Amino acid sequence: MDTFAKKLEETMASLVSAEVFCGHGYESVHDEAVALVLGAAALPPGQTESLLVEGFPEAIEPRLQQIVSARCVERMPVAYVLGEAWLAGLRFKADRRALVPRSPIAHVLAEGCEPWLVDGLEPRTILDLCCGGGSLGIIAAHAFPASKVVLSDLDAQALTLAQENIALHGLEGRVSVAQADLVASLADGSIDLLVANPPYVSADEMTELPAEYAHEPRWALEAPEEGTALVIEVMRGAARVLSERGLLIFEVGETFRVLEQHLPRVPFTWIDLPEGGAGVAVASAQELRDWSAAGIL
16 A cells, blocks of 8 residues: 555656646645645645655545546646635635635734734724635634624625635624625725735736636636726725725735836835735725825825
8 A cells, every 4th residue: 555655756746747837825736745635535734744654545546536637637726626725724615616715915814914903903894805715804804803804796606605614614693795896885984904805917917827727717817907907996995995094905916016107106015925925015094095185096
């Protein structure tokens, strides 16, 4: 009987040979191989090295071959292959109804948004805008246990996945979903923390993305105006709906350079992301209103 170490080695070799792209929550083929082998064996992450010398059950060999094929031949992201993703230490259901959970905003939320909250006050109301499967809003709900959280998206299918993740975390009493087009229907000053990971990939960039991205909903990736249209709309809307102590955190990835070109007079605050990633900014309600009043936003 082969050991777990042997299956890990074989899986890594398959991933390398297939030249898979590791951009959906895993940093290397080693990490992906570990996830696939453990997933085939229905074992959670965090196993000790002692597992490596144990025999790999022959009964689950077909399952491993099936998921390795889905990853290497079909080029499905690991999260879709396994039906789950881990982010900021939490497990989420994942499938093609929404993007794979991977936003670096997750780690900012898990750390309590320090030092960005006004006077250190925890938010009473949190909105996860363009929520997809709801991972960011649910992480925020764990970080701020007294808050009310709304997961908002225009896509009804994404919201069904978000509802499943709410139930998975037992947060039905405190986290809800809303089908809405950005913040148009929200009352002025009603949100203390607005988290947004809107589509920000340009049409040209979409044609250059690795094959793995083709499994994700295109509407959740692509945005007009070189990828900046929706995030600028979010910033303008946030200036209205945030409370006096409100805070906006948004992600635009590598599009941050283009966004700076589109809004050259806005003094963006880009967060240093020790866990990796780029293009996450923070802005207070007062900053957003000042920029709007000055006509630079």
